[in-house]
Amino acid sequence: MVSLHSSLGTERKLVTELPGPKSRALHERRRTVVSAGLSTGFPVYIERAEGAILEDVDGNHLLDMGSGIAVISVGHAVPEVVDAVSAQVAAFTHTCFMVTPYESYVQVCEELAALTPGDFPKTSALFNSGAEAVENAVKVARLATGRSAVIVFDHAYHGRTNLTMALTAKNMPYKDHFGPFAPEVYRVPMSYPFLDGLSGAEAAARAITEIETQVGAHNVAALLIEPIQGEGGFVVPADGFLPALSEWTTRNGVVFIADEIQSGFCRTGDWFAVNHEGVIPDLVTTAKGLAGGMPLSAVTGRAELMNAVHEGGLGGTYGGNPVAAAAALATIRTMRDRDLPARARVLGETMLTSLRSLAQDVAIIGDVRGRGAMIAFELVQPGTKIPNAAAAKSIVNYCNERGVIALSCGTFGNVIRLLPPLVISDEQLADAMSVFASAVRAAG
Numbered sequence: 001m002v003s004l005h006s007s008l009g010t011e012r013k014l015v016t017e018l019p020g021p022k023s024r025a026l027h028e029r030r031r032t033v034v035s036a037g038l039s040t041g042f043p044v045y046i047e048r049a050e051g052a053i054l055e056d057v058d059g060n061h062l063l064d065m066g067s068g069i070a071v072i073s074v075g076h077a078v079p080e081v082v083d084a085v086s087a088q089v090a091a092f093t094h095t096c097f098m099v100t101p102y103e104s105y106v107q108v109c110e111e112l113a114a115l116t117p118g119d120f121p122k123t124s125a126l127f128n129s130g131a132e133a134v135e136n137a138v139k140v141a142r143l144a145t146g147r148s149a150v151i152v153f154d155h156a157y158h159g160r161t162n163l164t165m166a167l168t169a170k171n172m173p174y175k176d177h178f179g180p181f182a183p184e185v186y187r188v189p190m191s192y193p194f195l196d197g198l199s200g201a202e203a204a205a206r207a208i209t210e211i212e213t214q215v216g217a218h219n220v221a222a223l224l225i226e227p228i229q230g231e232g233g234f235v236v237p238a239d240g241f242l243p244a245l246s247e248w249t250t251r252n253g254v255v256f257i258a259d260e261i262q263s264g265f266c267r268t269g270d271w272f273a274v275n276h277e278g279v280i281p282d283l284v285t286t287a288k289g290l291a292g293g294m295p296l297s298a299v300t301g302r303a304e305l306m307n308a309v310h311e312g313g314l315g316g317t318y319g320g321n322p323v324a325a326a327a328a329l330a331t332i333r334t335m336r337d338r339d340l341p342a343r344a345r346v347l348g349e350t351m352l353t354s355l356r357s358l359a360q361d362v363a364i365i366g367d368v369r370g371r372g373a374m375i376a377f378e379l380v381q382p383g384t385k386i387p388n389a390a391a392a393k394s395i396v397n398y399c400n401e402r403g404v405i406a407l408s409c410g411t412f413g414n415v416i417r418l419l420p421p422l423v424i425s426d427e428q429l430a431d432a433m434s435v436f437a438s439a440v441r442a443a444g
């Protein structure tokens with residue numbers, strides 16, 4: 001039995017090669033019973049975690065620079081969350097909010113109404129996964145507007161369910177042979193400064209012209225966008241792009257949905273990435289950082305939209321589960337108490353400074369970008385903007401083998417993303433950055 005508040009120490013420590021013998025044995029066992037359709041970035045099997053440290057079954061201590069894909073922003077096993085979850089498990093684990101409700105669901109919705117941008121009445125509905133939140137946001141927008149078209153962007157990632165596969169841009173591995181996909185989804189160009197060189201206003205005009213000529217504004221229920229794209233490559237749109245789109249949606253009665261599932265909850269140095277330019281979405285989807293690793297997602301937005309839905313039109317057996325809700329409340333409290341938005345900004349400065357100086361003398365880094373603790377670098381063939389996925393793969397492998405969990409992303413698989421838990425220490429981050437630097441030099 002693992003103690004409630006374990007102590008793993010604070011340093012990366014390798015006692016076997018990675019993956020170690022126990023992880024390799026588990027991976028063999030897995031092959032016979034786990035679908036081959038599930039990929040694994042690095043087959044090191046985890047037993048415990050604390051802060052930014054993962055302990056594997058062989059006793060190695062790894063430094064987590066991925067946060068389980070931007071989920072453990074608050075840190076692994078932080079005492080506040082562990083205590084809240086443990087107490088809730090002992091009290092009750094499920095009633096179904098649609099059968100007999102409980103206070104923590106209401107409290108999470110109060111927090112979401114207070115934290116999301118916009119000074120107007122807001123209501124929320126809670127779900128389990130990010131994809132489920134996105135699907136429900138689209139349902140709300142269609143019902144409230146009586147229109148059907150949904151606008152999405154190049155490089156977008158919104159999930160793997162049937163509707164969200166249609167909303168997601170990248171074919172492999174998310175969509176290939178899984179169609180037919182949902183209709184009335186229209187994809188327009190994203191602002192991608194490194195590749196298109198356009199200003200935010202120019203990129204918005206390009207997208208809006210496509211919408212108006214190919215779809216017609218009056219047919220559009222929702223414009224759905226990640227304020228900083230996640231899986232698609234940590235693409236940060238040029239300043240002015242999001243405000244111009246937001247203004248266009250307001251003028252045309254289109255619901256502006258910000259998918260903040262990856263960028264939200266302190267990750268970018270603010271509670272939400274849209275805050276950077278003061279954009280106020282009509283609906284916001286959240287999930288990853290929200291509940292300290294417990295499955296919880298939400299759609300939050302203008303009460304007149306969210307409440308337009310007939311009673312019973314939204315829901316699900318597990319949505320807003322009491323254990324996940326308790327975790328979310330403790331996570332939000334911890335983020336506030338420890339001022340994790342400010343910490344994310346500090347981490348971002350450190351990562352950007354380190355990567356920018358590296359980019360000066362390594363020709364394979366084409367671009368360094370991101371905001372707060374959502375930072376990435378894009379790998380290219382030297383002297384060009386041609387994607388270099390091989391370099392990304394070799395950098396990820398190099399880091400992983402040395403006990404630094406690294407993630408790639410991007411439509412072309414050529415972007416490395418840095419997503420540390422926001423409670424990572426300065427020393428841990430410095431250690432991780434030096435491993436990334438060696439990895440990049442080795443790949444270059």
Ligand SMILES: *Cc1c(COP(=O)(O)O)cnc(C)c1O
Pocket residue numbers: 128129130131132134157158159160226230231259260261262263287
């Ligand atoms: C991860 C992600 C999703 C999907 O969330 P799941 O919980 O995996 O369904 C949707 N949108 C964005 C921006 C994401 O990063």
